[in-house]
Amino acid sequence: MTSRDQILAKVKQNQPNSVHLPDLSILGKESFDPITKFAETAVAIGAEVIEIQDFSEIQKYINSKYSGKTVRSTLADFNSENWLALSPKELDGTDFLLVEAQFGVAENGSIWISDKDLGQRIAPFITEYLGVILDKSKIINTMHQAYQIIGDEDYGFGLFLAGPSKTADIEQSLVLGAHGARGLVIFLK
Amino acid sequence: MTTHSKSAEIFNRDFERTTWHDETLYFVRQKRDKAAFQIDDWELLRETASQIKFNVLSNLSEYLIQFEENALKNGIKVHWAADAREHNEIVFNIVSEYFEGNIPHDTFKGIVKSKSMLTEECHMNEYLISKGIEVVDTDLGERIVQLAGERPSHIVLPCIHWKKEEIGELFHKHLGTEKGNKDPKYLTEAARQHLRDKFLNRKVALTGVNFAVAVTGEFVVCTNEGNADMGTHLSDLHIASMGMEKIIPQRQHLSVFLRLLARSATGQPITTYSSHFRKPRDGQQMHVVIVDNGRSTQLGREDFRNSLKCIRCGACFNTCPVYRRSGGHSYHTAIAGPIGSILSPNLDMKANADLPFASTLCGSCSNVCPVKIDIHQQLYKWRQVLVKEGHTSATKTLMMKGMSKVLASPAVFKFSGKVGRMLMDKMPFMVNNSLNLWYKQREMPEPPKESFREWYKKNRK
Numbered sequence: 206m207t208s209r210d211q212i213l214a215k216v217k218q219n220q221p222n223s224v225h226l227p228d229l230s231i232l233g234k235e236s237f238d239p240i241t242k243f244a245e246t247a248v249a250i251g252a253e254v255i256e257i258q259d260f261s262e263i264q265k266y267i268n269s270k271y272s273g274k275t276v277r278s279t280l281a282d283f284n285s286e287n288w289l290a291l292s293p294k295e296l297d298g299t300d301f302l303l304v305e306a307q308f309g310v311a312e313n314g315s316i317w318i319s320d321k322d323l324g325q326r327i328a329p330f331i332t333e334y335l336g337v338i339l340d341k342s343k344i345i346n347t348m349h350q351a352y353q354i355i356g357d358e359d360y361g362f363g364l365f366l367a368g369p370s371k372t373a374d375i376e377q378s379l380v381l382g383a384h385g386a387r388g389l390v391i392f393l394k
Numbered sequence: 395m396t397t398h399s400k401s402a403e404i405f406n407r408d409f410e411r412t413t414w415h416d417e418t419l420y421f422v423r424q425k426r427d428k429a430a431f432q433i434d435d436w437e438l439l440r441e442t443a444s445q446i447k448f449n450v451l452s453n454l455s456e457y458l459i460q461f462e463e464n465a466l467k468n469g470i471k472v473h474w475a476a477d478a479r480e481h482n483e484i485v486f487n488i489v490s491e492y493f494e495g496n497i498p499h500d501t502f503k504g505i506v507k508s509k510s511m512l513t514e515e516c517h518m519n520e521y522l523i524s525k526g527i528e529v530v531d532t533d534l535g536e537r538i539v540q541l542a543g544e545r546p547s548h549i550v551l552p553c554i555h556w557k558k559e560e561i562g563e564l565f566h567k568h569l570g571t572e573k574g575n576k577d578p579k580y581l582t583e584a585a586r587q588h589l590r591d592k593f594l595n596r597k598v599a600l601t602g603v604n605f606a607v608a609v610t611g612e613f614v615v616c617t618n619e620g621n622a623d624m625g626t627h628l629s630d631l632h633i634a635s636m637g638m639e640k641i642i643p644q645r646q647h648l649s650v651f652l653r654l655l656a657r658s659a660t661g662q663p664i665t666t667y668s669s670h671f672r673k674p675r676d677g678q679q680m681h682v683v684i685v686d687n688g689r690s691t692q693l694g695r696e697d698f699r700n701s702l703k704c705i706r707c708g709a710c711f712n713t714c715p716v717y718r719r720s721g722g723h724s725y726h727t728a729i730a731g732p733i734g735s736i737l738s739p740n741l742d743m744k745a746n747a748d749l750p751f752a753s754t755l756c757g758s759c760s761n762v763c764p765v766k767i768d769i770h771q772q773l774y775k776w777r778q779v780l781v782k783e784g785h786t787s788a789t790k791t792l793m794m795k796g797m798s799k800v801l802a803s804p805a806v807f808k809f810s811g812k813v814g815r816m817l818m819d820k821m822p823f824m825v826n827n828s829l830n831l832w833y834k835q836r837e838m839p840e841p842p843k844e845s846f847r848e849w850y851k852k853n854r855k
Contacts, residue, residue, distance in 0.1 A: 208474045212638070223449075229647075232439065246663060312653075331624065369666070372619050374552070376556075380582040384624045
């Protein structure tokens with residue numbers, strides 16, 4: 206008998222009588238203004254939130270901060286070299302990456318992105334700074350609504366991203382920029 | 395082997411440090427409270443999480459088969475390990491096969507690892523290093539203890555027992571940082587640069603698994619630093635080690651656990667990254683190693699099976715008065731604290747017989763547990779099992795037997811009380827000595843003039 210069969214046989218023998226799954230529909234009924242809550246929470250976890258009217262404001266932001274630097278994006282209306290063909294390692298040295306989120310979660314200030322938004326999986330981690338565009342109408346209250354939206358999305362890789370990379374491993378002092386992006390700016394449109 | 399109480403005694407010799415350790419952890423506990431109190435449905439979430447986990451335990455074999463089937467469809471290779479040794483051999487064989495038996499002796503030979511308490515439980519690092527494979531821990535706290543030749547003292551905060559001055563010194567020695575610089579920002583930046591080089595130059599990444607979803611065959615890894623993702627997305631080969639109790643039925647159940655995990659662990663509303671791995675990247679290999687290592691045995695112990703609900707948030711550590719004042723290494727196991735003390739006797743009753751006694755049974759652990767494990771009750775039950783199986787010291791057994799004789803007979807009880815009060819009063823040296831464990835680090839109280847029984851007889855009207 207293989208280890209697999211041995212393990213499964215023993216688990217089957219030792220597991221208690223089957224118990225029903227609980228009802229999740231009673232959860233996630235908290236009510237608050239999702240946009241305000243999202244913005245407050247995102248700032249509290251180290252992100253910067255900027256409300257914008259049109260795309261040119263993002264362009265202006267990038268020009269003022271990353272002129273002459275390596276800026277990449279997965280957005281169709283954004284001019285950047287074709288970096289999707291580069292190897293993941295070659296993306297080291299990206300100064301700013303701009304992507305668009307599918308939706309945001311108010312209760313924890315996170316955004317959901319998956320393969321199709323990322324271009325390359327490593328991109329939002331290896332970049333020094335990250336910018337995310339989020340449509341205000343796509344902010345939902347809690348994680349329960351989040352998984353309803355995700356449903357059975359056929360992604361290879363999906364990610365809830367909440368704020369910049371951080372650590373408090375040295376005497377509980379919070380430091381932004383552990384291994385992933387040092388900063389996160391969310392453009393609310 | 396040194397027992398918990400002996401190691402704790404050594405830890406407590408440095409009074410200031412013990413107090414600092416205690417306060418730092420309680421600070422994290424308070425952050426947890428603040429986060430939890432902001433959620434109106436917190437108790438409902440805990441109850442729901444507990445029920446989901448109980449459903450998982452009661453259908454575990456079916457869910458495991460379902461997960462395997464769906465993971466395979468997604469292009470993930472699935473392996474099964476009965477114990478720690480088999481886990482380590484499987485990991486070695488995957489790496490070895492990937493390099494076609496010739497593990498290259500250059501900078502590519504090592505693997506980058508993000509946090510996985512399971513690989514600690516299996517002593518995987520030591521095993522792989524003995525086979526010539528370098529393992530680089532990439533979580534900052536884990537890298538610190540690794541450079542120091544230690545093991546994590548806490549499952550979420552691996553170097554919570556280290557002071558920044560000491561980390562500055564350690565980094566000066568190993569990473570060439572400025573001598574005397576203890577600024578957390580500066581030291582974190584140094585680690586970022588040091589580990590970025592490893593991420594870019596290693597072909598193999600190993601991660602743990604926080605949750606694995608049966609119906610989609612995907613697994614979720616949570617980090618704040620982004621080290622798991624930096625490792626896996628840059629690697630050609632991703633190995634994920636998973637304790638078999640990490641299964642949950644459906645994607646929607648992640649909502650409950652992701653709401654609870656980080657709030658319970660550090661007081662954050664969610665970890666920075668909650669990464670859902672469902673299919674390997676083009677050109678990448680992805681493997682999951684499902685590990686039993688005693689879990690199926692624990693599943694069969696009715697009194698203790700609830701311990702398998704654990705999601706490794708560490709809340710029970712941060713609230714435990716014994717953990718906070720004895721330090722993680724006193725527990726001499728990969729998983730310390732209250733939860734470790736009910737998991738470890740299952741793995742080796744004799745070696746870990748001291749751990750269920752490293753508790754005041756105050757119950758704070760059970761009250762903060764996000765999946766409502768009855769931790770303190772299990773600690774109490776383990777004590778009974780350990781005594782019955784003869785794993786407690788002869789002195790303790792003798793004392794307990796004597797005590798039960800005294801308490802069983804009113805006459806003996808009355809007489810012993812009298813003798814006790816007389817001794818404390820007339821011959822204090824008989825009790826104020828090192829043979830009396832209650833005299834350790836404290837003064838004995840003034841003996842009362844009379845017993846309650848005597849007082850009652852006199853005052854009864």
